[in-house]
Amino acid sequence: MKTVAVGVFALTLLAGAVIIGTVAISFVSPLYAPAYLAVAALLSGAVIAVFCTKCPMRGEGCIHFFPGRVAALLPARRGKYTAVEIAAVSVALLLIAAVPQYWLLSQIQLFALFWVLAGTGIFLILRRVCPGCDNACCPLRPKE
Secondary structure, eight states, X not given: OOHHHHHHHHHHHHHHHHHHHHHXXXXXXXXXXXXXXXXXXXXXXXXXXXXXXXXXXXXXXXXXXXXXXXXXXXXXXXXXXXXXXXXXXXXXXXXXXXXXXXXXXXXXXXXHXXXXXXXXXXXXXXXXXXXXXXXXXXXXXXXX
């Protein structure tokens, strides 16, 4: 499988986990489900704005495809990632994963599916996508 295909597949798995989280929330709190989905979308956009706009691979070279295309529409930023940027991106991603856990814990099958999808997506990114990426400043890229 090509690296771009793996990158797109990994993000699809992560999006699937968000959808599973949204479904779990909707069973118990139908009004909170669209709110979670909107917050997850906004936080994903924030990750692209903070992280992907500094990536030299943004645009056509992005292994994840979609975030790179979106980042190419935003003003490019230069330099190494700061501790504040890394913390902001980490908090955003943790919030996306953490918010639905309250509802998922009462629905064990959806909880398991959420973490299988999220875990597989994260695994693919760390093992297949990051090693093939040319963003030398990325803190996730394996050191040589």
